[in-house]
Amino acid sequence: MVQLANPALLRDGGLIDGAWRQARSGETVAVTNPADGSVVGPVPRFSAQEVEQAIEAAEAAFGPWSQRAARERSAILKRWFELIVANADDLAAIMTAEQGKPLAEAKGEIVYAASFIEWFAEEAKRVYGDVIPAPQTDKRLIVLKQPVGICAAITPWNFPAAMITRKAAPALAAGCVMIVKPAEQTPLTALAIGQLAIEAGLPAGVLQIVTGEARTIGGVLTASDKVRKLSFTGSTEVGRILMAQCAPTIKRVSLELGGNAPFIVFDDADIEAAVVGAIASKYRNAGQTCVCANRLYVQSGIYDAFARRLAEEVAKLPVGAGTEKGVLIGPLIDDDAIAKVERHVEDAVSKGAHIVLGGKRHPLGGTFYEPTVITGVTPDMVVAREETFGPVAPLFRFETEEEVIAMANDTEFGLAAYFYTENARRTWRVAEALEYGMVGHNTGLISNEVAPFGGVKQSGIGREGSKYGIEEYLEIKYLCSAVR
Ligand SMILES: NC(=O)C1=CN([C@@H]2O[C@H](COP(=O)(O)OP(=O)(O)OC[C@H]3O[C@@H](n4cnc5c(N)ncnc54)[C@H](OP(=O)(O)O)[C@@H]3O)[C@@H](O)[C@H]2O)C=CC1
Numbered sequence: 252m253v254q255l256a257n258p259a260l261l262r263d264g265g266l267i268d269g270a271w272r273q274a275r276s277g278e279t280v281a282v283t284n285p286a287d288g289s290v291v292g293p294v295p296r297f298s299a300q301e302v303e304q305a306i307e308a309a310e311a312a313f314g315p316w317s318q319r320a321a322r323e324r325s326a327i328l329k330r331w332f333e334l335i336v337a338n339a340d341d342l343a344a345i346m347t348a349e350q351g352k353p354l355a356e357a358k359g360e361i362v363y364a365a366s367f368i369e370w371f372a373e374e375a376k377r378v379y380g381d382v383i384p385a386p387q388t389d390k391r392l393i394v395l396k397q398p399v400g401i402c403a404a405i406t407p408w409n410f411p412a413a414m415i416t417r418k419a420a421p422a423l424a425a426g427c428v429m430i431v432k433p434a435e436q437t438p439l440t441a442l443a444i445g446q447l448a449i450e451a452g453l454p455a456g457v458l459q460i461v462t463g464e465a466r467t468i469g470g471v472l473t474a475s476d477k478v479r480k481l482s483f484t485g486s487t488e489v490g491r492i493l494m495a496q497c498a499p500t501i502k503r504v505s506l507e508l509g510g511n512a513p514f515i516v517f518d519d520a521d522i523e524a525a526v527v528g529a530i531a532s533k534y535r536n537a538g539q540t541c542v543c544a545n546r547l548y549v550q551s552g553i554y555d556a557f558a559r560r561l562a563e564e565v566a567k568l569p570v571g572a573g574t575e576k577g578v579l580i581g582p583l584i585d586d587d588a589i590a591k592v593e594r595h596v597e598d599a600v601s602k603g604a605h606i607v608l609g610g611k612r613h614p615l616g617g618t619f620y621e622p623t624v625i626t627g628v629t630p631d632m633v634v635a636r637e638e639t640f641g642p643v644a645p646l647f648r649f650e651t652e653e654e655v656i657a658m659a660n661d662t663e664f665g666l667a668a669y670f671y672t673e674n675a676r677r678t679w680r681v682a683e684a685l686e687y688g689m690v691g692h693n694t695g696l697i698s699n700e701v702a703p704f705g706g707v708k709q710s711g712i713g714r715e716g717s718k719y720g721i722e723e724y725l726e727i728k729y730l731c732s733a734v735r
C-alpha cells in the first residue's frame with residue numbers, strides 16, 4: 252500500500268462526467284508494482300458503452316467550456332498546476348509504486364508535468380487570430396482560431412503524468428475537452444492528477460479518464476464522429492493502427508511515436524561532458540524514454556577512451572527499487588520489456604559485440620537489468636534498427652562526419668538526435684543534416700515545456716509543448732466579410 256499524506260489521491264474509479272465511477276460490470280484491472288509484483292490497486296475495466304457515455308458528457312461540457320473567457324480557463328489551469336506542485340511528493344510516490352522509476356526522478360516528472368499546465372495556462376490568453384490585407388478594397392479578411400472540440404488522448408506508461416499534461420493542458424487551454432486513456436500499467440498517477448483537476452475547479456466532462464482494455468476504448472474513441480482529434484504517445488506500431496482507425500472520420504491526429512536516437516561523439520568533443528550527457532540521455536528512466544540515446548556513435552580517435560570512461564561512470568549507477576534512497580536505475584516496466592532488452596544484447600553478442608559492463612539481468616531478479624555498455628557494435632545488429640527501451644548503451648565506431656550522418660539517418664525514425672563537438676562549423680553542418688525533429692548539441696537533455704517536442708518520419712506528426720503546442724488543438728476559420 253502506498254503511504255500518502257493525502258490519501259484522496261489514490262483512486263480506484265475512473266473519472267466520467269465529473270464523478271468517480273466503477274465499471275457497471277464490476278470488472279477491474281489490477282495495477283502492480285514492477286519492483287516486487289505487489290498489487291498497488293484496482294482500476295475499472297470500462298465497457299464500450301461507458302466510453303460512449305464519456306463522449307456524451309464531453310459533448311455537453313464542450314460548449315460552456317469553450318465559451319468561457321480565456322482568462323477563466325487560465326485561472327483554473329493555474330490552480331491545477333499549483334495543486335500538482337503542492338502534492339508532488341504523493342504523486343511521485345504513486346508513480347514510483349506503479350511505474351518503478353526512482354522517487355527523485357518521479358518527483359522530477361511531476362514538476363515537469365505541472366510545467367506544461369502552467370505554460371499553457373499562460374498561452375490560453377495568447378491565442379491570436381489575424382487580419383489579412385485583402386486583395387479587393389471591399390473585403391475584410393479575418394482569421395479566427397477556434398477549439399477543435401472533443402479530443403482523445405492515449406498515453407504510455409513511461410511518463411505517466413507528463414504525457415497526459417502535455418496533451419490535456421494545451422487542449423483545455425484552447426477550449427477543447429479531453430478524454431484520456433492512460434496505459435494499463437500506470438493509470439493511478441493519471442487518476443490522482445484527475446482528482447486534483449476536480450479540486451482545481453474543472454467542470455464535469457472537461458477532463459475525463461477512462462481505464463480498461465486498450466482496443467475497446469481506442470476503438471470507441473477513434474470511431475466516434477464526435478471526437479475530432481486523437482493525440483497519442485506510444486509505439487509506432489500502435490500509432491499506425493490508431494491513425495488508420497482515425498481515417499474514416501478524418502480526425503486530426505498528433506502522434507508522438509518511437510525513436511532510435513543517435514548520440515554522436517566527434518573526436519573534437521569534450522569527452523567528460525559527452526559521458527555526462529550520454530548517461531543523462533541513455534539511462535534516464537532506466538532507458539525507457541523515446542528520446543533516449545539508442546545508438547552511440549563514437550569517432551575512432553576517442554572510441555576507446557570514451558568507452559572506458561562511460562563504463563567507469565555507468566558502473567556507479569545504483570540499481571534497486573525506486574523507493575530506496577540513492578537508487579538511480581529502477582526495474583523495467585514488465586517481463587516483455589526485459590525480454591526485449593535481453594534479445595537485443597544476445598543478438599549483438601552473437602554477431603561479435605563485446606560486453607564491457609553489465610549485459611545480464613540484475614541479481615535483484617524480477618525486471619531489474621544491469622546498466623550495460625557494449626562495444627564493437629555494427630549496423631547489422633538489432634540494436635542499430637530497433638528501440639531497445641532499456642539501460643543498454645551500444646557503441647558504434649565511425650571515421651568521418653559524412654559516414655556518421657549517413658548511419659544516423661539510416662532509420663525510419665526521426666525523433667531526437669544528439670551530437671558532441673566543439674567545432675562551430677561542424678555544429679551547423681551536423682544540426683542541419685540530421686533528419687530529426689529535435690537535436691541536442693553538447694547536451695543529453697532537451698525536454699522542457701517551452702520547447703517543441705516531436706518527430707519526423709515514422710516518429711510522428713505534430714509538436715507538443717512550446718508556443719506551437721496549442722495550435723494542435725485549434726482550427727483556423729477564415730472569415731471573408733464584404734463591407735460594401
Ligand atoms: N514513444 C514513446 O514514448 C513510447 C514508445 N514505446 C515503444 O513501444 C514499445 C512497446 O511499449 P507498449 O507499452 O507496448 O506501447 P504501446 O504503443 O502498445 O502503448 C501505448 C499506449 O497505447 C495503448 N494501446 C496499445 N494498443 C492499442 C490499441 N490497439 N488501441 C488503442 N490503444 C492501444 C496502450 O494501452 P495499454 O497500456 O492498455 O495496452 C497505451 O496506453 C516499447 O518497448 C517502446 O519501444 C512505448 C511507450 C512509449
Ligand SMILES: O=C(O)CCCC(=O)O
Binds near residue numbers: 541704
Ligand atoms: O518517452 C516519451 O515519450 C516522452 C519523453 C519524455 C520527455 O523527454 O518529454
